Amino acid sequence: MNISYASSIRQLKINNIRMKTKILIFLFLAITTSVFASCQFTSQGQNDPWTQQQLLAPADLAKVLNDPKAPQPLVFSIGMQAIIKGSIDIGPAMKAENLNTLKEKLNKLPKNSQIVVYCGCCPFSRCPNIRPAMELLKNMQFTNYKLLNLPQNIKVDWIDKDYPMAQ
Amino acid sequence: MRILILSVALLLFGGTISAQSTGLEPGNKSPGIMLPNTKGDTVALSSLKGKLVLIDFWATWCSPCVAEQTELAKLYNKYKQSTFTNGKGFEIYGVSLDAKKSNWENFITKNKINWIQVSDLKFWRSPVAKTYNIQALPFNILMDGNGIIIAKNLHGIDLEKRIESFLRK
Numbered sequence: 001m002n003i004s005y006a007s008s009i010r011q012l013k014i015n016n017i018r019m020k021t022k023i024l025i026f027l028f029l030a031i032t033t034s035v036f037a038s039c040q041f042t043s044q045g046q047n048d049p050w051t052q053q054q055l056l057a058p059a060d061l062a063k064v065l066n067d068p069k070a071p072q073p074l075v076f077s078i079g080m081q082a083i084i085k086g087s088i089d090i091g092p093a094m095k096a097e098n099l100n101t102l103k104e105k106l107n108k109l110p111k112n113s114q115i116v117v118y119c120g121c122c123p124f125s126r127c128p129n130i131r132p133a134m135e136l137l138k139n140m141q142f143t144n145y146k147l148l149n150l151p152q153n154i155k156v157d158w159i160d161k162d163y164p165m166a167q
Numbered sequence: 168m169r170i171l172i173l174s175v176a177l178l179l180f181g182g183t184i185s186a187q188s189t190g191l192e193p194g195n196k197s198p199g200i201m202l203p204n205t206k207g208d209t210v211a212l213s214s215l216k217g218k219l220v221l222i223d224f225w226a227t228w229c230s231p232c233v234a235e236q237t238e239l240a241k242l243y244n245k246y247k248q249s250t251f252t253n254g255k256g257f258e259i260y261g262v263s264l265d266a267k268k269s270n271w272e273n274f275i276t277k278n279k280i281n282w283i284q285v286s287d288l289k290f291w292r293s294p295v296a297k298t299y300n301i302q303a304l305p306f307n308i309l310m311d312g313n314g315i316i317i318a319k320n321l322h323g324i325d326l327e328k329r330i331e332s333f334l335r336k
Contacts, residue, residue, distance in 0.1 A: 080228055080266040081290040092228070120291065121228050122304070128230075155291035156302055165292075 045125065049134045056116055056146035062163035071114065073146075076102060078133040079119030083154055085164035087118070093133040102133060106140055115145040120154025191299060193317055197222065197310045198298045200262065202285035205272050210285050212260055217312045219246075219254035219333060221326075224299065224306040226264040226290075227274045232305040235322065236278060242327060243282050251333040254312030258282065264304065266290040 064070045065085050075087040078098070082089035088105070091098035109115075115137065119129040130147060137145045150157040159165065191197070200212040200222070212222065223239060225232035239259055246257035263286035265271040275284055287293050295301075299308070309318035309329060318329045 081292070083290070083292060121226075122230075126230060128228075153291060153303060155296055159291060 048124075049131055049138055050147050054134075054146050055149040057149055058157050058161065058163060061116060061148060062158075062161070065164045073114035073116045074109070075116045075118070075148075076105075076133070077119070078102065078117050078129050079121050079127075079154075082166055083120070084118065084148075084158065085166050087166065090133075092129050093117075093119075093136075094128040099132055099136060103136060103140070106137070106142070109142075111141055112143050113145075115142060116148055117145070118148035118150060118154070120148075120150040120158065122153055124151050191308065191316060191319060193315075193319065195316050197308055197314050197316050200260070200285070200295055200298075202262065202287050202295070204283065204285050205268075205275060210260075210283055213314065215258050215260060215283075216314060217254060218256045218258045219251045219312065219330065220310050221257070221259045221330075222299075222308040222310065223259055223261045224264065224295075224301055224304060225261060226304055227270045228265070229304040233274075235305055236280065238323065239282075240278075240280070242330065246330055246334075250335045251312075251330075252335050253317070253333055257330065260285070262286065262293075262295055263288075264290055264293055264296060264301075 061073075061075070061084075064072065072086070075084055076090050077084065077087045078090050078093035080092060090102045090105075093099050093102060106115075117130070117133045117137070119127050119133075121127055121129070124130065134145075134147055197212070201209050204210050212220070221239070221242075223235075225235070227233060243257065243259050249257055251257070259282035261280070261282060261284040263271050263284065265286055266288055268286075268288055271284075271286055271288070274280075287295075299306070305322065306320055307322070307326075308316055309321065309326070311317050311333075317333070318326075321329055
């Protein structure tokens with residue numbers, strides 16, 4: 001009876017260890033996959049000319065744009081189209097002529113102006129416009145500029161959320 | 168044990184699954200599109216009834232889409248006269264999410280794209296982006312001669328294999 005009881009306990013312990021191992025393996029695979037998937041739309045790469053603190057959440061900008069009493073930042077569209085309400089259309093910053101237009105506009109502003117730039121054509125990793133614009137702002141020594149965090153695109157991260165749009 | 172694993176899996180992947188599921192699954196009718204071509208003439212997707220059709224959502228500002236156009240040209244030339252079990256002839260209905268007509272038109276001319284190209288030049292604000300629940304470009308839909316979706320977002324060899332699987336032998 002005792003031998004049988006001890007054997008059952010041992011079997012239970014073995015089953016318990018097997019179950020825990022299975023859970024750990026599954027969790028490891030699940031987390032690895034999840035991290036890999038999220039990396040597709042990462043907001044900041046190692047050499048990107050912006051810091052995590054310079055990324056502005058779309059919800060935060062939408063809140064400001066919807067509040068007429070809040071101080072409004074200057075919002076520059078440096079992509080294909082000025083979709084966001086009140087934003088200034090510069091055109092794709094990958095083109096020298098558009099980057100010059102942005103430079104001319106920035107030249108007239110105090111260095112501590114509240115500035116937001118956005119593109120939203122494609123995931124940050126592929127966008128050809130955000131880097132030249134952010135580099136320009138950095139080189140011109142502006143102190144209060146942000147990149148709108150649209151890691152996937154402007155449809156998914158702005159339009160689909162019914163945030164304020166230009167008419 | 169199984170319930171636990173299932174719960175963890177749902178917790179981890181639930182968001183991904185819900186973000187990708189739409190009414191545009193194979194077996195459903197493809198929503199209608201009526202948009203102008205570069206000359207301004209409206210081309211209805213429904214006018215391609217009877218053919219195997221690839222609806223290709225793309226833009227000149229989307230680098231993977233641009234790269235894919237060469238592949239699409241090969242598929243188009245290879246299959247445009249073919250007879251399929253579910254359609255006679257193969258057509259591509261290119262829908263561009265460009266914002267500037269000159270960019271779109273110049274690309275088509277320069278690359279000698281000879282299949283249907285339409286656009287409302289509304290970038291991501293195009294109503295078709297909403298209708299087709301497009302989350303990223305490139306995106307495509309393969310539909311049969313009756314306008315029924317038979318594949319979604321296949322690219323490269325997977326797309327060619329699927330087209331080939333419908334060839335009438």
